[in-house]
Amino acid sequence: xxxxxxxxxxxxxxxxxxxxxxxxxxxxxxxxxxxxxxxxxxxxxxxxxxxxxxxxxxxxxxxxxxxxxxxxxxxxxxxxxxxxxxxxxxxxxxxxxx
Numbered sequence: 001x002x003x004x005x006x007x008x009x010x011x012x013x014x015x016x017x018x019x020x021x022x023x024x025x026x027x028x029x030x031x032x033x034x035x036x037x038x039x040x041x042x043x044x045x046x047x048x049x050x051x052x053x054x055x056x057x058x059x060x061x062x063x064x065x066x067x068x069x070x071x072x073x074x075x076x077x078x079x080x081x082x083x084x085x086x087x088x089x090x091x092x093x094x095x096x097x098x
Contacts, residue, residue: 001059001082003028013080020046020058028057051077058082066091072098
């Protein structure tokens with residue numbers, strides 16, 4: 001997502017305070033979580049932390065989307081999860097319910 005689009009989303013939805021699926025090459029928020037060790041990341045592996053205290057931005061790989069939805073439900077967290085409109089996927093119903 002371009003920085004311009006991201007800024008427009010933040011203007012409408014409020015400022016995010018963490019990017020849950022980023023690296024030092026593509027983070028959109030200064031505090032970010034990387035899937036692998038990264039010298040600039042606040043945390044490594046978003047699934048090992050509590051998401052509830054954060055208003056997050058996340059664009060996870062499709063292979064982790066169902067796990068992300070479960071984590072959102074488990075932690076009762078709020079944020080922006082960017083996903084494909086893929087209605088035939090098993091996780092799609094959970095996405096709509098959240």
